[in-house]
Amino acid sequence: MELNFSNLIPQCTFNQLKQIHAFIITTSLLTNIQILSKFLRRSTEFGCMGYFNLIFSQMGHVFNTEIMLWNAMLRGYAFNGPFEKCIYMFDEMPRRGLKPDSYTYPYVLNSCVQMGFYGKGKSVHCQIIKSGFEFNFSVASSLFDMYLKMPVSYGVGFFNNARLSDALKVFDHMCTRPVEVWNRMIFEYVNVGEVNCARELFDNMLVRDVVSWNSMISGYSKVGKLANARDLFERMPEKNVVSWTAMVKAYANVGDLKTARKFFEKMPCRNLVSWNCMLSSYTQNEKYEEVLDLFAQMQSEGLSSDGFTFASVLTACANLGDLEFGKWVHYSMKDWSQLAVVVGTALIEMYARCGDIEKACTVFLKIGKKDVFCWNVMIKSLAVHGRTEDAIKIFFWMQKMGLNPNEFTYSSALFACSHGGFVEEGRRIFRSMDKEHGIRPKHEHFCCMIDLLSRNGQLEEAQLLLKEMPIEPDIAIWGALLGGCRVSSDLNLAEKVVERASELEASEPGVYILLSNIHASMGQWAEAQSAREKMEGRNMWKKAGSSSVA
Template sequence: MACSLELNLSKVLPQCTFRQLKQIHALIVTTFLNQNIQIFSKFLRRSTEFGTMEYPNLIFSQLGPELSNDIMIQNAMIRGYDTNGPFEKCVSLYDEMPLRGLKPHNFTYPYVLNSCTKMGWYRKGKQVHCHIVKHGFESYLAVANALFNMYVKKLDSCDPAVVDQGTSNDARRVFDDMCVKPVEVWNRMISRYVSVCDVQSARKLFDVMPERDVVSWNSMVSGYAEVRDVGNARDLFERMPEKDVVSWTLMIGVYANAGDLITARKFFETMPCKNVVSWNSMISSYTQHVQYEEALDLFVQMQSKDVVPDAQTFVSVLSACSHLGALEFGKWTHYLIEDWSHFGTILGTALIDMYAKCGDINRAFTLFIKMGKRDVFCWNVMIRSVAIHGRTEDAMKVYSLMQKEGLKPNDFTFTAALFACSHGGLVEEGERIFYAMEREFGVVPKLEHFGCLIDLLSRNGQLEEALRIVKEMPYKPDIAIWGALLGGCRLRSHFKLAEEVMERATGLETNESGVYVLLSNTHASAGKWPEAQSARENMDEKKIWKKTGCSHVYASNVTLEPRSRSYLDYNGEEKI
């Protein structure tokens, strides 16, 4: 009878509900099966599988030392805390095991290592690794997998530029010592090498793999894409026994990264099956290589194929609209976005940037106000956008409000704020912001920050102060700084200083026409025509030409077929 009951309980426990579990608990207690370690450990393990440790912890706390100090009971609780948390309890139970006279084994260590990994307790994990080696459990597959996962996660959490060789070697040593290596483990090791651009080590592993799957091939193609090795990437692609949509999309990136958009487009057109990632890869490639019209035309084609865009699609398209000044196309793109707030801050910022760069600063500001969550980058875009449109006071208000919101400005924030001060003539405010950068926010001024301050002072007649900063700053002045000084000289007809600045700027052997034009105009404004002519002749001798300004108005040459929510449906309606 007892054996039959135990057998039935063993069958019922894995599928029982939480309510049924409580009934089973009552049955175990009343039939004294709680003294049966096998049954009770299965019951306790099942109790941890409902997403919380409240009930299991209550059961465990009521156990006598005979049960609570059993290794199977301890392992059930350790497994439960690793699954549900708090993960600290998993590790603390492990630490208490020697005090209870218990020795961890191959069922204990994987859960403890997993909890250490989840919390980032890599030093503790390494201590556990030492115990594993000491007691001879490193060869067990589950233990080895948990160790490998821990060291790989540690590498993932580090900046690739500062990963120490020891950490990389730890992962590789565990990998080499594993008796059984599933293809997934090989793939993870290859991906680790690829992530730090060590394609040579990745290829050595790839070449000796006992078996490969499509992920193995794609990882290697991705590695060659990262280092822009088109030849090896193409060779592997041609040899792949099986190609999926990822394989084809990777090849688009390989050629796009190498600047060969024609071949990238051929791969895109040849793909047997495309998904939204494939379309995004081609559209973003056009945007990144300043082929904005092609990006928008391809987006129109994407719409005609009924492919649903995602946030990355819209960000790339809006970026192209921003650079082209294509406001109507940008509005249509906005019209296609069902709920832009659902996509997060990046897309919202892209919309703000598009409207601002296309001249509709009021719409940009309205979107900014309506955004629920705004990161530092979004605030930076807004500060610079209102400043470019001449609304200096608004830029300063946004800058001040950002700090009241508890966000810490970064170097781009200060560039935007100083730019606003420069174009609004706010000398005192600009100097206050510049000198507060390092003192109050710990941001060391870069060359562009000095350039903004020098431009601000030069525009407002404080040329001697600007020149003093140029001489004292820890950077070598570039042509933009000399140009700012020269512009100030022209405004104030300071010819002697202008000649000195021009002499210093000429020493840079720049091909920028702006400084020569500024010098010529400075002399011309004072009626010094021979000197003005000399500056122009100097340009001719150096074969430096001033480019004619132009305005770019986007016009799509794509014929659109009527379809739901197409460009033909768009009637220019306002949408926020």
């Protein structure tokens, strides 16, 4: 009967488990530790800790003296929570005269990780060493996992990479080290840029798999050591699609798109990640025509796209002003609203930059869960298209929805106020930056605010704000103030502004052009010519305007 139950319990459903439970408590099986242990383990696999606790309450003194039953209970809490109960039971064990074994420690360490109790985990590590279980593979693996999951900030102030140092100590004392453990240690070193430490481990490996090689190639790519990455790639006994994609990314990261494309074309097999890697590389390097050509090739080969694909292509369309191609991409999406918010944001930016602000607004309203970046793009797009009042409404609506604006949100909102002439709203928004959200204004925020005040006849307030700035004004801020001088025809202030701006030794001719225009608007042609000559004397030249619109 015991054998039948032992085989039956791991396969039973939750209802069948209850039937077996009823049978156990009415027979002598209630004292059979082996069956009770298997029964408890199976009950935890359904994630029902309420029933789990009910079983324990019926065990009485049997439960208090058997480590197997305690381990089953610890396992349940470690897998299903609450994790603090697992730690509490572990601390309770010595009071009951129970000694933890190699099954106990992994459950407790897992709970420490889940709770973020790394100090407790280290104290458990001390107990493990004292009890002699540090050489047990399952215990060592749990310790290794705990140190690698420890936050980078933990232990800062003692020495760099404290968690990796501790993980390496556990790694060195492991009696058995499968290739997966070696790979994880290499990956962690690569992840923090310690490629030399990773290479030392790699060279000491008796057995390597393709993951080992790929990790090292990615590591060298990350720190810009292309020759090392290329050497390993050429020596790999077996390459997969990840290996080839890593090389594409390595060359793209240093701007060598020609070589990156050669590797891409040579790939014996390409997956979606490979295509996205090449597309995003072109996008990041502003090769927008190549993005559209590659996407068209991808479509012709019948490959499916994902959110990363669409985001790269829509960004290219936005920068090229190619509305028709952008529409084609939009309509080729089966259900863009189910993709990540980044795709919806890219659609908004594409339509806005291509001139269709109404369609951009429609897309914005259809996005379910918007992030701050999405709101920022919509605010800036409306402001650029002259719908400044709508941009400000969106700014306040965003906060009503529970999202906190960031510095880019404020830049867009103040830009809208400046171009719409909303002085009061601008003051209110500018004051709220530090007061309500703890964001200190930067150059661009001061520039927008000074521009807003100057354009609307508030030169004194603009000058006062400039004096109160905790940072030195740049050429853009002086230019904004000078623009206000032009509106009010304040020549005296304009001359002072140009003098201060010229001290920056910037190569921007705008301040001199503005001063020249102020003189010209007042019929002072000699002074206007003098301002132009000063600009040319400082080797500054106004660039001719151009347009991307045919």
